[in-house]
Amino acid sequence: MILTINRSSLLIALIVMLTGALQAKVRLPHLISDGMVLQRDQPIRMWGWADAGEKVTVRFSGQKKETKATEGGEWEVSFPSMKEGGPYTVQMNGENSIILEDVYIGDVWACSGQSNMELTMARVQPMFPWEFEQEARPAIRYFDVPDAYDFSHLQMDTPGGEWIQVDKEHISQFSAVAYFFAKRLNEKYDVPIGLINASVGGSPIQSWIRKEELKRFPEDFAEVEKFRNPDLIKQIEKQDRERISTWQKAVWQKDKGYAQPAAPWSSSDVEPDDWGEMERLTLLPLKDDRAVNGVYWFRKEFELDDPQVSSLSAKLLMGTMIDSDSTYVNGQLVGSTGYRYPPRRYNVPAGVLRQGKNVLAVRLISERGQGGFVEEKPYQLEVGDQVIDLKCDWHYQLGASMPALPGQTFVRWKPLGLYQAMMAPVQQFPVKGVIWYQGESNTGNPSIYAEQMKALINGWRKAWDCKDLPFLYVQLPNFMEVSESPQESNWAVLREKQRTVAKDVSHTGMAVAIDAGEANDIHPLDKKTIGDRLALLAFALAYGEKDGPFSGPSLERGKVQEEVIELTFETAGSRLETSDGRAPKGFAVAGEDGDFHWADARIEGEKVILSSPMVKSPKTARYAWADNPERANLVNTEGLPASPFEISVE
Incomplete structure (x- = not known):
């Protein structure tokens, strides 16, 4: 018994010693790590954790700083500001030693928003293949903050992440918008650029607003209080998993495609x-004007003449599908995608294709709404020098009809959670400015977006302790079907709210994107145009350039002159033109009745004159007011587009 007790006591003592040793180790936040970029021309702050009272020494650029960890185990040191340069080494010593290599001094930009800021270079590779063949650019660094949420606590460290540089191995992981933005800055100023991306697909703006500012929005703040309960979150996520699993199991069991x-x-x-026959790939047919959800099978035969084709690999492009798919060539699975948005780009291994008849089969699952194939996307097989069009002449069969799958509760999108877990840790890190691409998830209620965005900007500037921190953002691009007549549009309303922010909040800039979207894809590929336009804004707002213009024509004022409306624009020394050399299009006017009609428009210097035979006493003018304002063509000499707007005139 005594022996047992003595052994137990020794074991406990050993555990305590080991635990103490582990706790005593100097630990750093993930952002302070190999390959990081530190903000130039600002005091350089380094911080971390250690055992209470532990002495920490930091050596950097020939300087040494010493401190002790607080009772809470936190420590920090500050070095004087430095000019751009690198690479440097940082050495930290406590009970343990840490050496950080390949550290640069330059400009750091925080990047945030939803999926269009997340969208990686891998996704846009077909549009910009040359970017993947270039030599390494070690002066452009990227840190992707892993997705996380926390409704109860403000986190001081990201849940993970590492710094990577532009090279053939890593470029595909970069946010495409952020990459093109950084590339333009680096080319112009020849300074290292660090990008920290905290973005989550589908996230609404309220998930990124600080707690202090979120209190101004009672409904959102009530949601925060609700989701502070971890048991509720577990219950909701468990119910979602069970419901989705039950639905998916039923699909497999009922699918006639697997009956034999x-x-x-x-x-x-x-x-x-x-x-059934489908002459051209499109959305699934409706039954009594309603979508039939479940699983569908599609088949197409095609011929290959090359006797050596079996030795060749191929690339299969199957556009975009709603919702998920499994795709087979000659009975062999070549690719599968679990949700609707990613483009289907599948590799067909050598040995799968054959001379003569080949069969392409797609098992497509429609969860809710009208499923099928998105038109005007590439559907083709690329093998050797041959490109085979796969858009036409398909057969299809319903494998199993199912009730629509109820929507999932995306807890991570609830107010405050993403800010506290993903952005708050980033705000410990000094930055040059912010780029923001978000809004799609708020088009359901765009009326308060301007106030939400002002609250977000104000809160972030306070968190960084920089009242004039440059905040650059992307106005929503064109999306969905083109309307032949003036229309009401939540997307247009949200764009107007975004325009209001640029007018009302200092040191902000808005990149107009109504010519850079895609009608059939909420994730347009042309992220270079977006990144370049954000960089133009940065030239002026963050770097003090004066020789513009840095954006397109901006509406200054409007007035009524008899039966016409006269709109005056700020052109920053440029001129008003149209992108196609024709008369200005995309303008509409309304009278007291509020009914809008297309307007005839002409350019006179820095003014656009509007009139309509349908509106004798105009009161309101709109430009590019639509989901997809394809008609809009007003630009400056440099080709930068004017922002959509609405204005009441007298």
Whole structure:
């Protein structure tokens, strides 16, 4: 018994000693790590954690700073500001030693928003293949903050992440918008650029607003209090998992495509004799004007003449599908995607294709709404020098009809959570400015977006303790079908709210993007145009350049002159023009009744004159007021587009 007690006591003592030793180790936030970029021309702050009272020594650029950890185990030191340069080494000593290599001094930009800021270079590779062949650019660094949320506590460290540089191995991981933005800055100023990206696809603005400012929005703040309960979150997520799992299991069990295990519909031997025909890939047909959800099978035969084709690999482009798919070539699975947005780019290994008849089969699952294939996307097979068009002449069959899958509760999108877990840790790190691309998820209620955005900017500037921190953002691009007549549009309303912020809040800049979107894709590929326009704004607002223009024509004022409206624009020394050399389009006017009609427009110097035979006494003018304002063509000499707007005139 005594021996047992003595051994137990020794074991406990050993555990205490080891635990103490582990706690005593100097620990750093993930942002302070190998390859980081520190902000030039500002005091350089380094911080971390250690055992209470532990002495910490930091050596950097020939200087040494010493401090002790507080009772809470926190420590920090500050070095004088430095000019751009690198690479440097940082050495930290406490009970342990840490050496950080490859550290640069330059400009750091925080990047945030939703999926269009997340969208990586890998996604846009087909549009910009040359970017992937360039030599390494060690002066451009990127840190992606892992997704996380916290409704209860303000986090001081990101949940993970590492700094990477532009090279062939890592460029595909960069945010495309952030990459093109940084590339333009680096080329112009020849300083290292660090990018810290805290973005989450689908996130509304309220998930990124600080707690102090969020209190101005009672409904959102009530949600915060609700989701501070971890048991509620576990319950909701458990119910979601069970509901989705039950639905998916039912799909598999009911799918007639798997009714005969020896002859699944993915097999190249199945004959689609009683299948329906689809002349051209498009959305699934409706039944009594309603979508039929469940699983569908599609089949297409195509011929290959090359006797050596079996030795060749190929690239299969299957556009974009709603919602998920599994795609087979000659019975072999070549690719699968679990949700609607990513482009289907599948590699077909050598040995799969064959001379003569080949069979392409797609198992498509429609969860809710009208599923199918998104038109005007690439559907083709690239093998050798041959490109085979796959858009036409398909057969299809319903494998299983299902009730619509109820939507998931995305807890991570709830107010405050993303700010506290992902952005608050970034705000410990000094930055040059912020770039922001968000808004799509707030088009359901755009009326308060300007106030939400002002609250976000104000709160972030306070957190960084910089009242004039440059805040550059992207106005929503063109999206969805083009309307042939003037329309009401929540997307247009939100763009107007974004324009209001640029007018009302100092040191902000808005990149107009109504010519850089895609009608059939909420994630347009042309992120270079967006990054370049953000960089132009940075030239003026962050770097003090004077020789503009840095954005397109900006509406200054409007007035009524008899039966016409006269709009005056600020052109920053440029001129008003149209992108196609024709008369200005995309303008509409309304009278007291509020009914809008297309307006005839002409340019006179820095003014645009509007009139309409349908409106004798105009009261309101709009420009590019639509989901997809394809008609809009007002630009400056440099080709930068004017922002959409609405103005009441007298």
